[in-house]
Amino acid sequence: MNKSPVLPLAAVISSVLVLAVSAFHGNLQAAEPDSTIMPKYMAEMETLTADARVQTALEYVLTVEEQSVKELIELTEIPAPPFKEEVRAAHFAEMLKARGLKDVTIDGAGNVIGRRPGKTGSKVVAYAAHLDTVFPEGTDVTVKYDGEKMVSPGIGDNTRGLVTLLEVLSAFDSAGIETDADVLFIGNVGEEGLGDLRGVKYLFRDGAEKIDTFIAVDGGNADRIVYGGVGSHRYRVTFKGPGGHSWGAFGLANPQHALGRAIALFDENAPSVTSVGEKTSYNVGRIGGGTSINSIPFEAWMEVDMRSGSQDKLDDIDAVLQSAVQTALKQENEGRLDGPALTVDVARVGTRPAAKGDSSSALVQRAMAATTALGVTPSLQISSTDSNLPISKGIPAVTMSRGGKSGNAHSLHEWWQPIDVHLGPQIGILTILAEAGLAN
Numbered sequence: 001m002n003k004s005p006v007l008p009l010a011a012v013i014s015s016v017l018v019l020a021v022s023a024f025h026g027n028l029q030a031a032e033p034d035s036t037i038m039p040k041y042m043a044e045m046e047t048l049t050a051d052a053r054v055q056t057a058l059e060y061v062l063t064v065e066e067q068s069v070k071e072l073i074e075l076t077e078i079p080a081p082p083f084k085e086e087v088r089a090a091h092f093a094e095m096l097k098a099r100g101l102k103d104v105t106i107d108g109a110g111n112v113i114g115r116r117p118g119k120t121g122s123k124v125v126a127y128a129a130h131l132d133t134v135f136p137e138g139t140d141v142t143v144k145y146d147g148e149k150m151v152s153p154g155i156g157d158n159t160r161g162l163v164t165l166l167e168v169l170s171a172f173d174s175a176g177i178e179t180d181a182d183v184l185f186i187g188n189v190g191e192e193g194l195g196d197l198r199g200v201k202y203l204f205r206d207g208a209e210k211i212d213t214f215i216a217v218d219g220g221n222a223d224r225i226v227y228g229g230v231g232s233h234r235y236r237v238t239f240k241g242p243g244g245h246s247w248g249a250f251g252l253a254n255p256q257h258a259l260g261r262a263i264a265l266f267d268e269n270a271p272s273v274t275s276v277g278e279k280t281s282y283n284v285g286r287i288g289g290g291t292s293i294n295s296i297p298f299e300a301w302m303e304v305d306m307r308s309g310s311q312d313k314l315d316d317i318d319a320v321l322q323s324a325v326q327t328a329l330k331q332e333n334e335g336r337l338d339g340p341a342l343t344v345d346v347a348r349v350g351t352r353p354a355a356k357g358d359s360s361s362a363l364v365q366r367a368m369a370a371t372t373a374l375g376v377t378p379s380l381q382i383s384s385t386d387s388n389l390p391i392s393k394g395i396p397a398v399t400m401s402r403g404g405k406s407g408n409a410h411s412l413h414e415w416w417q418p419i420d421v422h423l424g425p426q427i428g429i430l431t432i433l434a435e436a437g438l439a440n
Contacts, residue, residue: 033227033359033380037368041434045369048433057175057429061167061422068163069150069418071095073143076152076159081139085110085131085189092131092162092187099169101185109202112187116169116179119439123181124210127168127432129161129217129402130191130199130386134410149415156406156416161217162187164402167425168432180437184211191218191386194234196350200389213363213435214390214397215428220406220416222423223371223379226399227364229388231314231354232307237262237325239332241342243291243298251337255300256289258342261328263287263302266321273317280308280317303349309382311354322346352384355391363396363435370430374423396435400427 048054080088089112096104096114103115112131133154135141143152165185172179188199203211219226239255239262263284274280282304289300304321308314325344333341358364359380371378383399390397403424406416 033357035359035368035378035380037372038360038365041362041365041369044434045366045373045430048430048438049373051438053175053177054429054433054438057171057177058426060171060174061425061429064167064170065418065421068167068421071166072150072155072160072163072416075162076143076155077141079135079137079139079141080132080154081135081137082132082193082195083190084137088131089187089189095166096169096185099166100173101169107202109199110189111199111203114169114185116172116183116185118179118181118183118436120180121182123212123436124184125179125181125213125215125432125436126184126186126203126211127165127215127217127428128184128186128188128200128386129165130158131162131187131189132192132195133157133159134192135412139412146415149417151413151415153412153414155414156220156402156404157409157414158191158218158402160404160406160416161402164217164424164428168428171425171429177433178439179433180439181212181435183432183436188386194349196234197352197386197389200386204389204393204395211390211395214387214395215363215367215431215435216386216397216399217402217424217428218385218399219383219401220404221379222374222376222401222403222420222427224399224401225364225367225371225378225380226383226385226387227359227367227380227391228309228357228382229353229355229391230307230309230382230384231311231388232305232350232352232384233314233318233348234306234350235304235321236301236347236349237304238299238301238345238347239329239342240299240345241296242339244296244339246294246296249296249339252296252339253332253336253342255297255342258328258332258344259287259289259300259302261331262325265324265327266304269320269324270317273313273320278308278310278313280306280310280313282306282317282321305350307384309354309356314354352388353392355388357382357391361396363398363431366434367398367400367427367431370427370434373430374426376423376427398431400424400431
């Protein structure tokens with residue numbers, strides 16, 4: 001297994017003044033975020049990494065790879081389909097308890113929450129990885145090997161993230177680390193697909209216990225710091241009519257024809273939004289309807305995904321879709337020769353808020369300093385993760401690496417490999433301690 005040693009952290013930090021950080025913000029050349037690490041956060045990280053307890057925690061991570069691989073297999077082979085994460089959640093809760101957490105609960109949404117009390121408890125820092133995978137019930141999740149690659153649906157995204165949480169928790173305990181703030185270790189539900197961030201939406205619902213900082217673990221590259229959220233609107237659009245025989249009822253309005261018109265109009269007009277300014281995307285991912293080749297269908301449907309890092313742009317592309325649907329409905333109804341008019345149902349099935357990040361915020365600065373301390377040049381990015389929700393509410397949040405290398409995410413051939421796997425939990429350790437405070 002390929003391992004990189006822990007670097008002389010203070011020496012690395014003190015030599016870094018300005019980082020070259022990449023960001024992908026749009027179709028046009030976009031300004032990169034200001035990636036300068038402020039001196040006070042560099043000094044804070046230098047002090048933190050000089051502490052013997054912190055060094056012990058960082059070194060501990062290097063010793064547990066064999067155990068972590070066993071736990072990764074154990075969790076991966078417990079299916080966690082969308083909306084059916086209960087079995088994996090219960091097992092993860094037991095794993096947290098086995099590591100000494102006494103306050104472990106499963107909330108109303110199905111999130112597993114383990115509290116590690118701080119010395120003062122005046123602040124709450126959450127460290128979270130999502131329990132769910134994109135794969136439906138019945139998917140074979142047996143872990144196989146392809147050389148040193150471990151292959152199974154969901155093994156990287158995001159089962160490995162759960163193991164990263166366990167490693168960080170054990171590292172704190174092994175090093176005798178106490179934080180000032182409470183730290184929540186969370187396995188949350190509903191990150192993937194139509195889960196629509198339901199886990200974090202529940203964590204940050206009105207009246208919920210306050211979380212001051214949210215650090216998500218999701219993604220393989222050690223340099224990746226997601227500091228802003230790509231928002232999305234998702235719809236299921238269904239055209240409905242009486243249906244009938246393709247010959248005998250010819251002349252009725254046809255839901256499939258209306259659907260085709262809507263897709264064509266949407267595709268023709270979307271570039272008015274997507275060809276300018278910040279990157280904005282759209283996709284008709286699924287279509288369906290009809291009973292046979294010689295039947296006018298009684299319904300036709302499509303599922304549409306639209307994304308942008310700008311909420312204004314997201315609203316603009318949404319308006320293009322709405323206009324296309326209504327125009328298609330009108331045109332198909334006006335062209336019918338007989339029968340009742342079609343109707344259309346436009347159902348929102350997913351909303352992730354776009355969220356502008358701030359590279360000068362304390363959490364982002366600390367995440368960059370922590371990454372740099374381990375000899376990795378951080379890359380500030382925007383993406384669609386659990387952090388979207390808290391960032392949109394003005395709550396400090398980032399999404400960071402789970403460690404290792406991975407590929408073929410969301411496919412049956414997804415793989416994960418333990419290369420530089422220690423970097424994920426080590427970056428997590430330093431970022432959490434910078435936010436939660438190392439108690440004296």
